Amino acid sequence: MATRARRSRRRAEALSKERIVEAAVELLDAAGEAGLTFRALTERLATGPGAIYWHVANKDELLAAATDDVIAAALAVEPAKSPGSPQDGIRAVALGLFDAIGEHPWLATQLATQLSCSPWQSVTLRILEGIGRQVGALDVPEDSWFTTTSALMHYILGAAGQNTANTGVLGPDANRAEFLDAAAKAWKELDPGDYPFTRAVADQMREHDDREQFLAGIDLVLTGIITRHLPSA
Amino acid sequence: MATRARRSRRRAEALSKERIVEAAVELLDAAGEAGLTFRALTERLATGPGAIYWHVANKDELLAAATDDVIAAALAVEPAKSPGSPQDGIRAVALGLFDAIGEHPWLATQLATQLSCSPWQSVTLRILEGIGRQVGALDVPEDSWFTTTSALMHYILGAAGQNTANTGVLGPDANRAEFLDAAAKAWKELDPGDYPFTRAVADQMREHDDREQFLAGIDLVLTGIITRHLPSA
DNA sequence: CGCAGATTGGAGCACTGTTCCACTGTGCCA
């Protein structure tokens, strides 16, 4: 199916899976998960549902393709620049994923469902491979590769997913400062008996920087890996 | 609203938000996210949509309440048993969350959306507080509390969310072995040029145990925390 | 020129979350 490319259309850019996925990503970026509708898609592509369903099995496959597309693009950036230490390589891949999820907040939910429903496939593999190569360069003994890489992947996707709102949705920084301020204020008014810890870290929360904190977590895991799995140092 | 309790009904257990949330959790557990439908809810509770909407604003609030309920229950178990070292305390909380998400796979997606759309609220706070108290017991200097606890939380929720399918959906262990076997076989047939790392860890993936690997990751982060933030040792 | 088959897109289906509103049953007050 879709044995295109050999035929030369004169119609304004004939339909194709790529064009559909591209439009889907734009809709998702513009209005979040709820913004991707077959109605909206047909309107934007100036066609009908039937045409789309000829190229794409269903909405799930479309979402998977969109996710795969964006993640692949995010992971494709780094191989060009890998000058520093292996640890810098890991930081680069991690930041690439962090920023991609920040720019496309819908990825957070999508990755969660995707990894839950069909784990160890397409997207997961891309990410595992991207992180794993850098882990290999760290001189971690080979029998710890999977455990180590999995831990890193879990942290990266977890942190990136949970920071989505702070980075992307709220728009410019002015709002962010206000938002954090309001949250910190609310934290301080929590019941001292139930939430002693949260009250104590309210100020740290207000002043934290997302990327900085993300990298601090990466360094924590890296330190753990080096301390546990590397004979030297 | 819902100033119940003072009036004594003889009708079979009059409607209440708790009863609705309880039914919602059962439906979610039985058939996943798609299983929670207002139609199904009305049928199970032998009532109509209007009655439900009197107690609950909309589906999002219902999902939030269900999430909160289950997470609170998972976190409420541990304070009884905190005999060991502070690190054991962290492991206990982490495993509590891990198992809860394993038993209720819909939590993976739900937590992702919840933390994205309304971060630093209800559920997030519960989890932060639960983990944070244990971190405090670790003698981590206070100005590192928030960063440290956040990193742990990100890893725990990330790992638990991504392991959902392996633990819960597939049912008994027999299937799991087959599933891992098939996945490992598929990994070994990937393009050696594109996926050298993934091919290399296929066997480790087949033989890994989810909980064990989860705890290994926790220990990695803990080692990082201790190495970086604790003057002693 | 005409045909086979790859594409298209509009009408329509089953289902969703949500709203509306006529109705019940209960507790309060005269």
Place this chain on the structure above:
DNA sequence: TGGCACAGTGGAACAGTGCTCCAATCTGCG
């Protein structure tokens, strides 16, 4: 005791969803 106000209920209906069906088109080939 009687009537009332109203919290609480549940059935009917609505707009919008993903998806299917199928008559119509367009394309390259003989």
